[in-house]
Amino acid sequence: MVPVGKDNAAHVEVTREIARRFNHLYGEVFPVPDLVSAETPTLVGTDGRAKMSKSLGNAIALSDEPAEARRKVMGMYTDPNRIRADVPGTVEGNPVFKYHDVFNPNRAEVDDLKGRYREGKVGDVEVKEKLATALNAFLDLMRERRARYEADKGLVDELIVKGTERTRREVQQTMFEARKAMGLAGVYTQLRRKAERSRKPAATTA
Known part of the structure:
Protein backbone atom coordinates (compact mmCIF):
# COMPACT_ATOMS: atom_id res chain seq x y z
CA MET A 1 0.00 0.00 0.00
CA THR A 40 -9.17 15.23 1.61
CA PRO A 41 -9.76 17.76 -1.17
CA THR A 42 -6.80 19.58 -2.64
CA LEU A 43 -6.30 22.88 -0.86
CA VAL A 44 -5.91 26.06 -2.86
CA GLY A 45 -3.20 28.52 -1.92
CA THR A 46 -3.87 31.25 0.61
CA ASP A 47 -3.73 33.71 -2.32
CA GLY A 48 -6.57 31.92 -4.11
CA ARG A 49 -4.34 30.21 -6.66
CA ALA A 50 -5.23 26.70 -7.73
CA LYS A 51 -2.38 25.07 -5.82
CA MET A 52 -0.70 25.64 -2.48
CA SER A 53 3.07 25.85 -2.95
CA LYS A 54 5.93 26.73 -0.65
CA SER A 55 7.84 28.28 -3.55
CA LEU A 56 4.90 30.61 -4.28
CA GLY A 57 4.68 31.66 -0.65
CA ASN A 58 1.00 30.78 -0.45
CA ALA A 59 1.24 27.80 1.89
CA ILE A 60 0.62 27.23 5.59
CA ALA A 61 3.35 24.93 6.89
CA LEU A 62 2.69 22.20 9.41
CA SER A 63 5.60 23.62 11.40
CA ASP A 64 4.22 27.18 11.54
CA GLU A 65 3.83 28.60 15.02
CA PRO A 66 0.32 29.72 16.05
CA ALA A 67 1.00 33.41 15.41
CA GLU A 68 2.45 32.70 11.96
CA ALA A 69 -0.44 30.45 10.99
CA ARG A 70 -2.93 33.09 12.15
CA ARG A 71 -1.10 35.80 10.20
CA LYS A 72 -1.34 33.76 7.01
CA VAL A 73 -5.02 33.01 7.59
CA MET A 74 -5.83 36.68 8.17
CA GLY A 75 -4.18 37.53 4.86
CA MET A 76 -6.07 34.88 2.88
CA TYR A 77 -7.84 35.65 -0.36
CA THR A 78 -11.64 35.68 -0.07
CA ASP A 79 -14.46 37.01 -2.27
CA PRO A 80 -12.93 39.85 -4.35
CA ASN A 81 -16.36 41.36 -5.03
CA ARG A 82 -17.17 41.79 -1.35
CA ILE A 83 -15.99 45.24 -0.35
CA ARG A 84 -17.92 45.50 2.94
CA ALA A 85 -19.19 43.12 5.60
CA ASP A 86 -22.81 43.93 4.77
CA VAL A 87 -22.41 42.88 1.13
CA PRO A 88 -23.61 39.29 0.46
CA GLY A 89 -20.61 37.12 -0.29
CA THR A 90 -19.88 33.96 -2.22
CA VAL A 91 -19.03 30.83 -0.27
CA GLU A 92 -18.46 28.49 -3.22
CA GLY A 93 -14.83 28.59 -4.30
CA ASN A 94 -13.91 30.84 -1.39
CA PRO A 95 -10.53 29.59 -0.02
CA VAL A 96 -11.39 30.50 3.57
CA PHE A 97 -14.50 28.34 3.54
CA LYS A 98 -12.66 25.51 1.78
CA TYR A 99 -10.26 25.49 4.73
CA HIS A 100 -13.16 25.63 7.17
CA ASP A 101 -14.67 22.54 5.51
CA VAL A 102 -11.41 20.63 6.00
CA PHE A 103 -10.11 21.85 9.37
CA ASN A 104 -13.07 23.07 11.40
CA PRO A 105 -14.82 20.13 13.12
CA ASN A 106 -17.60 22.42 14.41
CA ARG A 107 -20.01 21.90 11.52
CA ALA A 108 -22.71 24.03 13.14
CA GLU A 109 -20.30 26.96 13.33
CA VAL A 110 -19.26 26.50 9.69
CA ASP A 111 -22.87 26.32 8.50
CA ASP A 112 -23.70 29.44 10.52
CA LEU A 113 -20.77 31.35 9.03
CA LYS A 114 -21.72 30.31 5.51
CA GLY A 115 -25.31 31.37 6.00
CA ARG A 116 -24.41 34.77 7.43
CA TYR A 117 -21.72 35.30 4.79
CA ARG A 118 -24.22 34.76 1.99
CA GLU A 119 -26.58 37.22 3.66
CA GLY A 120 -23.96 39.87 4.31
CA LYS A 121 -24.21 39.52 8.09
CA VAL A 122 -20.64 38.57 8.97
CA GLY A 123 -17.29 40.11 8.12
CA ASP A 124 -14.24 38.40 6.70
CA VAL A 125 -12.34 39.10 9.92
CA GLU A 126 -14.66 36.96 12.05
CA VAL A 127 -14.67 34.15 9.49
CA LYS A 128 -10.87 34.17 9.37
CA GLU A 129 -10.48 34.44 13.15
CA LYS A 130 -12.55 31.30 13.64
CA LEU A 131 -10.62 29.52 10.91
CA ALA A 132 -7.32 30.45 12.58
CA THR A 133 -8.61 29.02 15.87
CA ALA A 134 -9.72 25.77 14.25
CA LEU A 135 -6.54 25.42 12.18
CA ASN A 136 -4.25 26.02 15.15
CA ALA A 137 -6.18 23.46 17.20
CA PHE A 138 -5.56 20.97 14.38
CA LEU A 139 -1.83 21.82 14.25
CA ASP A 140 -1.29 21.79 18.02
CA LEU A 141 -1.02 17.98 18.16
CA MET A 142 1.65 18.04 15.46
CA ARG A 143 3.53 20.80 17.24
CA GLU A 144 3.52 18.78 20.46
CA ARG A 145 4.89 15.69 18.71
CA ARG A 146 7.50 17.75 16.88
CA ALA A 147 8.69 19.31 20.16
CA ARG A 148 8.85 15.88 21.80
CA TYR A 149 11.01 14.43 19.02
CA GLU A 150 13.27 17.49 18.94
CA ALA A 151 13.81 17.16 22.68
CA ASP A 152 14.97 13.55 22.26
CA LYS A 153 18.47 14.33 21.07
CA GLY A 154 19.88 11.88 18.54
CA LEU A 155 16.55 10.17 17.88
CA VAL A 156 16.14 11.46 14.32
CA ASP A 157 19.75 10.60 13.41
CA GLU A 158 19.28 7.10 14.83
CA LEU A 159 16.09 6.58 12.85
CA ILE A 160 17.77 7.73 9.63
CA VAL A 161 20.71 5.38 10.13
CA LYS A 162 18.55 2.39 11.03
CA GLY A 163 16.14 3.12 8.20
CA THR A 164 18.97 3.39 5.69
CA GLU A 165 20.52 0.10 6.83
CA ARG A 166 17.17 -1.66 6.64
CA THR A 167 16.52 -0.26 3.17
CA ARG A 168 19.91 -1.47 1.95
CA ARG A 169 19.18 -4.99 3.16
CA GLU A 170 15.78 -4.95 1.47
CA VAL A 171 17.27 -3.65 -1.79
CA GLN A 172 20.04 -6.26 -1.81
CA GLN A 173 17.56 -9.09 -1.23
CA THR A 174 15.17 -7.76 -3.86
CA MET A 175 17.93 -7.39 -6.47
CA PHE A 176 19.10 -10.92 -5.74
CA GLU A 177 15.58 -12.28 -6.26
CA ALA A 178 15.18 -10.27 -9.47
CA ARG A 179 18.50 -11.47 -10.92
CA LYS A 180 17.73 -15.03 -9.91
CA ALA A 181 14.36 -14.92 -11.66
CA MET A 182 16.03 -13.56 -14.81
CA GLY A 183 18.76 -16.20 -14.70
CA LEU A 184 21.45 -13.62 -14.02
CA ALA A 185 22.38 -14.46 -10.44
CA GLY A 186 25.30 -16.67 -11.45
CA VAL A 187 26.49 -14.23 -14.08
CA TYR A 188 26.36 -11.33 -11.66
CA THR A 189 28.32 -13.28 -9.05
CA GLN A 190 31.01 -14.05 -11.60
CA LEU A 191 31.21 -10.42 -12.68
CA ARG A 192 31.40 -9.22 -9.08
CA ARG A 193 34.21 -11.63 -8.23
CA LYS A 194 36.08 -10.68 -11.38
CA ALA A 195 35.74 -6.99 -10.51
CA GLU A 196 36.96 -7.62 -6.97
CA ARG A 197 40.02 -9.47 -8.25
CA SER A 198 40.84 -6.67 -10.69
CA ARG A 199 40.73 -4.10 -7.89
CA LYS A 200 43.22 -6.02 -5.72
CA PRO A 201 46.77 -4.58 -5.91
CA ALA A 202 49.19 -6.81 -7.81
CA ALA A 203 51.57 -8.81 -5.63
CA THR A 204 55.12 -7.42 -5.58
CA THR A 205 58.24 -9.53 -5.62
CA ALA A 206 61.46 -8.67 -3.86
Whole structure:
Protein backbone atom coordinates (compact mmCIF):
# COMPACT_ATOMS: atom_id res chain seq x y z
CA MET A 1 0.00 0.00 0.00
CA VAL A 2 1.53 3.30 -1.12
CA PRO A 3 0.05 6.49 0.36
CA VAL A 4 0.59 9.39 -2.04
CA GLY A 5 -1.03 12.63 -3.04
CA LYS A 6 -2.83 13.11 -6.32
CA ASP A 7 0.29 14.57 -7.94
CA ASN A 8 2.18 11.30 -7.51
CA ALA A 9 -0.57 8.85 -8.42
CA ALA A 10 0.86 8.47 -11.94
CA HIS A 11 4.21 7.32 -10.52
CA VAL A 12 2.52 4.53 -8.61
CA GLU A 13 0.69 3.43 -11.76
CA VAL A 14 4.01 3.27 -13.66
CA THR A 15 5.42 1.12 -10.84
CA ARG A 16 2.39 -1.17 -11.02
CA GLU A 17 2.87 -1.63 -14.76
CA ILE A 18 6.59 -2.43 -14.40
CA ALA A 19 5.86 -4.95 -11.64
CA ARG A 20 3.14 -6.64 -13.70
CA ARG A 21 5.34 -6.91 -16.79
CA PHE A 22 8.31 -8.25 -14.85
CA ASN A 23 6.19 -10.81 -13.04
CA HIS A 24 4.59 -11.92 -16.30
CA LEU A 25 7.99 -12.50 -17.93
CA TYR A 26 9.99 -13.91 -15.03
CA GLY A 27 7.58 -15.04 -12.32
CA GLU A 28 6.19 -13.45 -9.19
CA VAL A 29 8.96 -11.32 -7.69
CA PHE A 30 7.54 -7.84 -7.19
CA PRO A 31 4.32 -7.14 -5.30
CA VAL A 32 2.01 -4.94 -7.35
CA PRO A 33 1.47 -1.85 -5.17
CA ASP A 34 -1.98 -0.47 -4.43
CA LEU A 35 -2.58 3.25 -4.33
CA VAL A 36 -3.87 4.82 -1.14
CA SER A 37 -5.11 8.33 -1.91
CA ALA A 38 -6.35 10.73 0.74
CA GLU A 39 -9.97 11.74 0.39
CA THR A 40 -9.17 15.23 1.61
CA PRO A 41 -9.76 17.76 -1.17
CA THR A 42 -6.80 19.58 -2.64
CA LEU A 43 -6.30 22.88 -0.86
CA VAL A 44 -5.91 26.06 -2.86
CA GLY A 45 -3.20 28.52 -1.92
CA THR A 46 -3.87 31.25 0.61
CA ASP A 47 -3.73 33.71 -2.32
CA GLY A 48 -6.57 31.92 -4.11
CA ARG A 49 -4.34 30.21 -6.66
CA ALA A 50 -5.23 26.70 -7.73
CA LYS A 51 -2.38 25.07 -5.82
CA MET A 52 -0.70 25.64 -2.48
CA SER A 53 3.07 25.85 -2.95
CA LYS A 54 5.93 26.73 -0.65
CA SER A 55 7.84 28.28 -3.55
CA LEU A 56 4.90 30.61 -4.28
CA GLY A 57 4.68 31.66 -0.65
CA ASN A 58 1.00 30.78 -0.45
CA ALA A 59 1.24 27.80 1.89
CA ILE A 60 0.62 27.23 5.59
CA ALA A 61 3.35 24.93 6.89
CA LEU A 62 2.69 22.20 9.41
CA SER A 63 5.60 23.62 11.40
CA ASP A 64 4.22 27.18 11.54
CA GLU A 65 3.83 28.60 15.02
CA PRO A 66 0.32 29.72 16.05
CA ALA A 67 1.00 33.41 15.41
CA GLU A 68 2.45 32.70 11.96
CA ALA A 69 -0.44 30.45 10.99
CA ARG A 70 -2.93 33.09 12.15
CA ARG A 71 -1.10 35.80 10.20
CA LYS A 72 -1.34 33.76 7.01
CA VAL A 73 -5.02 33.01 7.59
CA MET A 74 -5.83 36.68 8.17
CA GLY A 75 -4.18 37.53 4.86
CA MET A 76 -6.07 34.88 2.88
CA TYR A 77 -7.84 35.65 -0.36
CA THR A 78 -11.64 35.68 -0.07
CA ASP A 79 -14.46 37.01 -2.27
CA PRO A 80 -12.93 39.85 -4.35
CA ASN A 81 -16.36 41.36 -5.03
CA ARG A 82 -17.17 41.79 -1.35
CA ILE A 83 -15.99 45.24 -0.35
CA ARG A 84 -17.92 45.50 2.94
CA ALA A 85 -19.19 43.12 5.60
CA ASP A 86 -22.81 43.93 4.77
CA VAL A 87 -22.41 42.88 1.13
CA PRO A 88 -23.61 39.29 0.46
CA GLY A 89 -20.61 37.12 -0.29
CA THR A 90 -19.88 33.96 -2.22
CA VAL A 91 -19.03 30.83 -0.27
CA GLU A 92 -18.46 28.49 -3.22
CA GLY A 93 -14.83 28.59 -4.30
CA ASN A 94 -13.91 30.84 -1.39
CA PRO A 95 -10.53 29.59 -0.02
CA VAL A 96 -11.39 30.50 3.57
CA PHE A 97 -14.50 28.34 3.54
CA LYS A 98 -12.66 25.51 1.78
CA TYR A 99 -10.26 25.49 4.73
CA HIS A 100 -13.16 25.63 7.17
CA ASP A 101 -14.67 22.54 5.51
CA VAL A 102 -11.41 20.63 6.00
CA PHE A 103 -10.11 21.85 9.37
CA ASN A 104 -13.07 23.07 11.40
CA PRO A 105 -14.82 20.13 13.12
CA ASN A 106 -17.60 22.42 14.41
CA ARG A 107 -20.01 21.90 11.52
CA ALA A 108 -22.71 24.03 13.14
CA GLU A 109 -20.30 26.96 13.33
CA VAL A 110 -19.26 26.50 9.69
CA ASP A 111 -22.87 26.32 8.50
CA ASP A 112 -23.70 29.44 10.52
CA LEU A 113 -20.77 31.35 9.03
CA LYS A 114 -21.72 30.31 5.51
CA GLY A 115 -25.31 31.37 6.00
CA ARG A 116 -24.41 34.77 7.43
CA TYR A 117 -21.72 35.30 4.79
CA ARG A 118 -24.22 34.76 1.99
CA GLU A 119 -26.58 37.22 3.66
CA GLY A 120 -23.96 39.87 4.31
CA LYS A 121 -24.21 39.52 8.09
CA VAL A 122 -20.64 38.57 8.97
CA GLY A 123 -17.29 40.11 8.12
CA ASP A 124 -14.24 38.40 6.70
CA VAL A 125 -12.34 39.10 9.92
CA GLU A 126 -14.66 36.96 12.05
CA VAL A 127 -14.67 34.15 9.49
CA LYS A 128 -10.87 34.17 9.37
CA GLU A 129 -10.48 34.44 13.15
CA LYS A 130 -12.55 31.30 13.64
CA LEU A 131 -10.62 29.52 10.91
CA ALA A 132 -7.32 30.45 12.58
CA THR A 133 -8.61 29.02 15.87
CA ALA A 134 -9.72 25.77 14.25
CA LEU A 135 -6.54 25.42 12.18
CA ASN A 136 -4.25 26.02 15.15
CA ALA A 137 -6.18 23.46 17.20
CA PHE A 138 -5.56 20.97 14.38
CA LEU A 139 -1.83 21.82 14.25
CA ASP A 140 -1.29 21.79 18.02
CA LEU A 141 -1.02 17.98 18.16
CA MET A 142 1.65 18.04 15.46
CA ARG A 143 3.53 20.80 17.24
CA GLU A 144 3.52 18.78 20.46
CA ARG A 145 4.89 15.69 18.71
CA ARG A 146 7.50 17.75 16.88
CA ALA A 147 8.69 19.31 20.16
CA ARG A 148 8.85 15.88 21.80
CA TYR A 149 11.01 14.43 19.02
CA GLU A 150 13.27 17.49 18.94
CA ALA A 151 13.81 17.16 22.68
CA ASP A 152 14.97 13.55 22.26
CA LYS A 153 18.47 14.33 21.07
CA GLY A 154 19.88 11.88 18.54
CA LEU A 155 16.55 10.17 17.88
CA VAL A 156 16.14 11.46 14.32
CA ASP A 157 19.75 10.60 13.41
CA GLU A 158 19.28 7.10 14.83
CA LEU A 159 16.09 6.58 12.85
CA ILE A 160 17.77 7.73 9.63
CA VAL A 161 20.71 5.38 10.13
CA LYS A 162 18.55 2.39 11.03
CA GLY A 163 16.14 3.12 8.20
CA THR A 164 18.97 3.39 5.69
CA GLU A 165 20.52 0.10 6.83
CA ARG A 166 17.17 -1.66 6.64
CA THR A 167 16.52 -0.26 3.17
CA ARG A 168 19.91 -1.47 1.95
CA ARG A 169 19.18 -4.99 3.16
CA GLU A 170 15.78 -4.95 1.47
CA VAL A 171 17.27 -3.65 -1.79
CA GLN A 172 20.04 -6.26 -1.81
CA GLN A 173 17.56 -9.09 -1.23
CA THR A 174 15.17 -7.76 -3.86
CA MET A 175 17.93 -7.39 -6.47
CA PHE A 176 19.10 -10.92 -5.74
CA GLU A 177 15.58 -12.28 -6.26
CA ALA A 178 15.18 -10.27 -9.47
CA ARG A 179 18.50 -11.47 -10.92
CA LYS A 180 17.73 -15.03 -9.91
CA ALA A 181 14.36 -14.92 -11.66
CA MET A 182 16.03 -13.56 -14.81
CA GLY A 183 18.76 -16.20 -14.70
CA LEU A 184 21.45 -13.62 -14.02
CA ALA A 185 22.38 -14.46 -10.44
CA GLY A 186 25.30 -16.67 -11.45
CA VAL A 187 26.49 -14.23 -14.08
CA TYR A 188 26.36 -11.33 -11.66
CA THR A 189 28.32 -13.28 -9.05
CA GLN A 190 31.01 -14.05 -11.60
CA LEU A 191 31.21 -10.42 -12.68
CA ARG A 192 31.40 -9.22 -9.08
CA ARG A 193 34.21 -11.63 -8.23
CA LYS A 194 36.08 -10.68 -11.38
CA ALA A 195 35.74 -6.99 -10.51
CA GLU A 196 36.96 -7.62 -6.97
CA ARG A 197 40.02 -9.47 -8.25
CA SER A 198 40.84 -6.67 -10.69
CA ARG A 199 40.73 -4.10 -7.89
CA LYS A 200 43.22 -6.02 -5.72
CA PRO A 201 46.77 -4.58 -5.91
CA ALA A 202 49.19 -6.81 -7.81
CA ALA A 203 51.57 -8.81 -5.63
CA THR A 204 55.12 -7.42 -5.58
CA THR A 205 58.24 -9.53 -5.62
CA ALA A 206 61.46 -8.67 -3.86
